[in-house]
Amino acid sequence: MLPRILNALLGLWLIVSPAVLQVDTNIADNAHIVGPIIVTVSVIAISDSVRNVRLVNTLCGGWLLIAPWVMGYNNLPATINDLVVGSLTIGLSLVRGHVGHQFGGGWRSLFQDDPDHSRQASQR
Amino acid sequence: MEKLSSEIPPGWDYNPSTWGQRLPLVAVAVIGLGISLYLGLYQLRVISSVWDPFFGPASSQKVLNSPLSRVLPIPDALLGAIAYGVDALTGVFGRTGRWKTLPWLVVLFGIAVGPLGTVSVLLVIAQPVLENAWCTMCLASAAISIAMIGPAMDEVLASLQFLQRVKRNGQSVWKAFWGDKAITATVR
Numbered sequence: 001m002l003p004r005i006l007n008a009l010l011g012l013w014l015i016v017s018p019a020v021l022q023v024d025t026n027i028a029d030n031a032h033i034v035g036p037i038i039v040t041v042s043v044i045a046i047s048d049s050v051r052n053v054r055l056v057n058t059l060c061g062g063w064l065l066i067a068p069w070v071m072g073y074n075n076l077p078a079t080i081n082d083l084v085v086g087s088l089t090i091g092l093s094l095v096r097g098h099v100g101h102q103f104g105g106g107w108r109s110l111f112q113d114d115p116d117h118s119r120q121a122s123q124r
Numbered sequence: 125m126e127k128l129s130s131e132i133p134p135g136w137d138y139n140p141s142t143w144g145q146r147l148p149l150v151a152v153a154v155i156g157l158g159i160s161l162y163l164g165l166y167q168l169r170v171i172s173s174v175w176d177p178f179f180g181p182a183s184s185q186k187v188l189n190s191p192l193s194r195v196l197p198i199p200d201a202l203l204g205a206i207a208y209g210v211d212a213l214t215g216v217f218g219r220t221g222r223w224k225t226l227p228w229l230v231v232l233f234g235i236a237v238g239p240l241g242t243v244s245v246l247l248v249i250a251q252p253v254l255e256n257a258w259c260t261m262c263l264a265s266a267a268i269s270i271a272m273i274g275p276a277m278d279e280v281l282a283s284l285q286f287l288q289r290v291k292r293n294g295q296s297v298w299k300a301f302w303g304d305k306a307i308t309a310t311v312r
Contacts, residue, residue, distance in 0.1 A: 104135025
C-alpha cells in the first residue's frame, strides 16, 4: 500500500507544482494532465485484485522523463521536477507489494485455456 | 440458500459479494450522490451559489458553468448524480452469492463504478486545463468516484470467471449472464 500512497502524493505534487514553480502553460497543462492520471492509477492499484493497474504509472513516469524534450520545456526547475517525479513514479509503480488474497488466477485467467479457477472448481 | 462456503469463488480465499464488501461502497456512493445533486442544483440555478472553502465560489462556478459541463443535454453534475444512483442501486441489490446468481447486475455495477468513474478523472483534468479554475466539491466527488473503483472490481472478476467456467462447461453464457438457475446449480 505504501508505494501506491507515495505515488499518489507524487501525482498530487505534480498537480500543484505549476503554481509553485511558475511555469508556462504547456508545462502546466502537462502536469495537470499527468498528475491526476498518476493519482487515479495509484489509488485504484491499492486494491489487491487490480494491483497490476500500477503499470499504467510506469508509462506515465516514462512520459515524464521525455516530456521536457518532446514538449520543449524552457524551464530548468520544471525539467528537473519532471525527471525526479518520473523516475520515482517508475520505481514505485514497479513495486508489486503484498497481495494478500487469491483471485482464482486473476484477470489474466480470463484469457487462459485452462485457468486456475476452473481447475479449482473441478477439484472440489 | 447456498452454504456460505460455496459462495467463495473457486480459487479464491474470500467472497467478494458479502455485505461487508458491498455496503461501504454503497455508503460512499450515496455521499457522492449527495455532493453531485448539490452541484447539479446549482447548475439548474435552484440554488444561486456553491460552497468552496479553498478556491472560492467564483472559481467553482466557473467550472460548473463551463462549456464542457453542458456538452450533454443534462448538466454534468446531474449525470454524475445518476451514475452514483446506479452505483448505489446495483451495489445494494442481490444476495451474497450474486457474483454467480446475478452476473448481469455485477457487470452493470462494474461498468457504472469503473468506466463511468474514470470519466471523473477527465473532468478533474478539464478544470485547470480548460477553465484555469478549480472546484473543491467537484474534486471531492471525483475523489469518491476514484476511490470506489478498486474495491468494486474483485466482484466483477468473480462474475467473469464464473461465465468463463460456464463457457468451458459448454453451457450458455448468455443464459448464465441473466442468472439461469439451472446453470447456477450445475456450474461452480
